[in-house]
């Protein structure tokens with residue numbers, strides 16, 4: 001197991017995401033040991049605003065030690081406005097091998113659920129089975145953009161292996177939990193040769209799939225057929241989900257054929 005680099009205090013915890021499929025969010029860690037190289041939007045923003053100075057620093061997470069105290073203060077004020085809280089947008093709530101982070105995430109989810117607030121979780125780590133004992137309203141998700149381990153090692157170097165991630169999600173599904181997949185940022189063929197149908201088949205047990213293109217990447221913007229590629233992939237996801245009774249959301253800017261018709 002790994003230890004966080006240190007502890008910080010914050011003044012607030014719950015805030016509105018402003019993204020297309022989110023409501024409220026909380027980010028109780030600064031930094032993320034997974035070190036994704038897509039690039040990671042959270043890292044780019046934290047670097048731009050001077051919160052971290054380098055990629056190496058980003059890899060060493062700081063836990064917000066007053067997370068639960070902040071929730072105790074904020075939940076009563078916001079309870080009536082919140083539809084759900086997503087963990088997390090700028091870090092990972094079940095950071096691989098960082099038990100302290102996972103324990104804080106579980107405690108936060110328990111507290112939110114106790115106050116009647118649903119949580120949506122997304123990780124590139126391992127979802128703990130204890131989540132199955134929490135609110136039935138919660139939704140548990142993993143990011144899965146490939147099944148090729150060599151690609152994971154290159155692009156998400158310190159995350160959990162794909163089979164382990166999937167296995168933990170399936171166990172929660174088998175216990176009756178709602179599960180979902182974030183298939184974003186999906187890579188173009190110049191980054192990895194793979195068959196989308198194989199990934200879709202591997203996640204056919206889930207309740208919802210969110211599919212989105214890769215942004216902010218020179219490799220992707222230099223791939224000449226990227227628009228056609230993403231249109232084809234998005235249509236394939238829609239077809240697959242429709243056939244299997246899976247809810248789906250295609251992120252803005254991914255399916256462009258309709259805009260141009």
Ligand code: SF4
Pocket residue numbers: 032033034035036040041042043089090091092124
């Ligand atoms: S898991 Fe998310 S927050 Fe962490 S490095 Fe990867 S993209 Fe960034």
